[in-house]
Amino acid sequence: MSLDREWRFAYVNQTMERLLKRSRTDLDGRGIWECYPDLIGSAYYRTFHEAAASGASRTCTAYYVPLACWFEARAFPDANGLTVLFRDVSRERQQSAQLEYHADHDYLTGLANRRRCTQVLARAVAQAAEQAAQAQVAVLPAGMQAQAPQAAGVVVLFVDLDRFKEVNDAFGHAVGDTLLCKVAERFRALLAPSAFVARVGGDEFVFILRDARPGQAERFAGTILAGVSQPFQVDGHTLLLGASVGIAQWPEAGDTADTLLNHADAAMYAAKAAGRFQFRVFHLDLAQGLRQRLQLRADLHAAMADDQLVLHFQPQWSLPDGRLAGAEALLRWQHPTRGLLPPAAFLDVLLESPLEPAVGLWVMRAVCRQIAAWRRGGLTVPRISLNLSARQLVMPGLAGLLADLAREHEVPCGLLDVEVTEDTLMTDLDSAAAALDELRHCGISASLDDFGSGYSSLAYLTRLPVVTLKIDRSFVAVLGSAPEALAVIRGVIALARSLGMRTLAEGVETHVQQRLLAEEGCDAAQGYLLGRPMPAADFAVVMGQSVVARGD
Template sequence: MSEVLDDGTNLFQATMEAAQVGIFVMGEGRFIYVNPFMRALFGYSEEEFQTTVGPYELVVAEEHPIVDQQLARRAAGIPGQAYELTGRRKDGSTFTMSVLGMPARFGKLSVSVGTVLDVTDRKAAESRIRELADFDPLTGLPNRRLLHDRVEQMIAAAEREGGSAALMFLDIDHFKRVNDSLGHSVGDELLCALAQRYAGVVRKVDTLARLGGDEFIVLLPEVTAAAAADVARRVLEIAAAPFSVGGHALTITPSIGISLYPQDGKDIDTLLKNADTAMYKAKDLGRNTFQFYSSEMNMATLERLMMESNLRHALTASEFELHYQPLVSLANGEIVGVEALIRWRHPDLGVIMPDRFISVAEDTGMINPIGDWVLFEACRQAQAWIDEGLALQTMAVNVAPVQFRQAGFVEMVAGALGTTGLAAERLELELTERTVMHDAEFTLGTLSALNRMGVSLSLDDFGTGYSSLAYLKRFPVGKLKIDRSFIMDLERDADDRAIASTIVSMGRNLRLTVLAEGVETAEQLTLLRSMGCGMVQGYYFSRPVDALRMTELLRSQPFLHEN
């Protein structure tokens, strides 16, 4: 080494060799000097450093571009700053090192003088300190401190983008009984198992945290109230399966409160307080459920959220069924057809009428598969009655606007008829005025295709929309249905009588069948008969009934001789 260094550098050499940090001098891509500490750090001899070992051998391959960048900066005379690399020893082991290099001159040669320090233990200690500061020591989940930071980040992002979010407060029902009867060690084990299950529900962008005790928080950025309700339902479901803890099979239930940003709070304290309030409301309602916090949210809004969450499951779980209402000819009282009406038989809420869920189905995009199911089931049931020898001329099915405008609607109708064997002329599709008049030229093409197929078409709720008589003349519609709003006060309201009479007269002049819906009294029936109305339906004859009861009505024809 003395051949390399000047004789006057004995003090420098002694200092470098005693240093407890790696020191090197590098020029033209090779090591000119490496002190003993650095040789020991990497496991190479002095001779190896001077002959075969360069900077690339000391760093993992994926970080070689960083080495190139730093060497270029030193060669350009740019002072360095400490940076970290993954060092690689001669035996292949790796460690985290901090490197600092500075440009210098060695005689006429431009060199880089630098230090190397093993910071593996320091990095591990820093990581452990952060872990203790930000994470729950029992479950490993983020604690209140880290949750606070995440909420602040979420609120900042939501304010910039005008977004929404939800904070979910979860509390285990009767958890104190577990600690008191089985001990805190079993309780701790249960908390860890529950945390693992909860983690399987949330997305990567969500935060699952433990506040302490049996209280957990789920932070859901960029979600709607409906999506938050869906997460809450999944949490309840995933917690329902028994836990095997400490040799015991334990079943627990959570109660969940949900607060929404920004309407329920714009800071973590308010969101937590309101979610906690909602959680206690859930406990008051019997536990094992969830509640939204809101001073204004009424039951109808909550019901809508519940329906939105449950609607997709309802179709796959076969919770829908069809009821049927008779279509009666005023000429002789014969039941000549039926209208298919969907019902949702919810396992907990009982029978749900369509006016409570159809709008939700339209908003969520579920109306198409539900409408397709209705059409296939109605055609199947109609053919089953015909196969029994029952006289059924018409099976009427309502078609939602979105369903009517979906691509392939005509082909779907043809598929339903082909699959069930029902003759096309026995199927009647009911569309509202608004559906027909929306993009009238497109509608005309679809209606014409259905008409060529042989399917009958009916204009439902007639008189409540904005039909153009010119289009009505062109549309291949065979029936007009007078809306029930003109029938309910027919005996008392002269204007309603005039409107109903006009529709009947117009329909007859256009050679269309006219049906009045919502008939409930004998007086209404008498007036409609005097106007020359051809068909009626309503509670006066029968409420919508299930297929079994409708079979009895078709067989007995109880109104046949009423004139």
């Protein structure tokens, strides 16, 4: 639509008639504030006036109550007034809100997830520290000082279900999923206003008690154990479970959210080692696990020097036509005493180590070297993805470095893809976006890993030169058992299409998941059903036996 300098409607097209539910003849020549007095003072009102006053375009997105819609308005000043482009973004906002909600919640049980748990715990610790500081010293009228009563603390209880794996093995994952939902129901029933519960892993839960008094944590752990011990009825089966509980109390066991969670986890493993179905409170002797982490950090130096690092490759398959669409390069550590270690066993240690940049460079070089070897062997190689940490992504000259390595090994840049997580991007969004743009100019594509498990915001997604959205495995895991998961995946696929991106589902482990993803139009998938991570020689066999989608 167009507005003249007196804020009168000068032109209204058919789309605007439809959006505003008003005819062109009803609006032509009339003032916009006369026709829509409720807009005065609104975001649209301010945007239009700012555009007119500044001579520069302005954009706003706001909810218009009378029409129950979200509209994006772009105002462009010209010699005659303003030209305004309106777009109904209600569906996009709804999808974004749904993704944001599920970023904080577990799809299967509806409980808060690990991300939300960490946020709640960090806030509880900060509040407890502030209260403790305020109550530390009471000043008496005569100038004397006396210690104030000890402030209530924050308690973390880390719960791991005993014998849950046996249920999955004996009755299948569908029964196991139903059982987890029933456990979650019982845990919800235990909550007081000052308590919080989250599902942070497959059969792992975390309770947070705020304003906890001495002895309350141990009593609550006993309540958890008693609740879990009662039989569960699932699909005609009577199932018995137990639990092991680890307790970490602020400030004795740590003064940060991450430290409390780690120490509660260590205490839980101590409870399991002591015979299960009991609880343990963290103390310094349980820090042995932390010492093992320090040993791993020291061992990393030998891993680099003695060539103990290796790459495995997990195939990615096109769902519409079954072609080999690519592979993800995954780091493994052939430890001399602990055997082949997956990233979960050492990644946290690596990311905290000064060796991280060196290991990252090794991975980039090793991927290029391996692609070159396959090509010399006459194989058609699909696009190979490699994972980058936050520090690696914003490393100065990353694009040039990776492009130089590709040229050194005579590898087309189109065969390379970098994977980054949402958390990695949000560390420094501007720098991350710039780095990905430089990679794109070099011909290297980018994938957004674990999409939906973090921020899932349209605001940042539209700023990034990303080719592929990788649907997080937590969504895929409950396909077929949680109807809302399918709705969310459908929304992610629609969002990706609207932005010109492709989708790839992670963690596909059943034929049902594969079928549902294909029916919804997901472009590609990877997971144990389709191929486990494998050595380079085994992946060469897969390439030789498959129709390969060329990446270059």
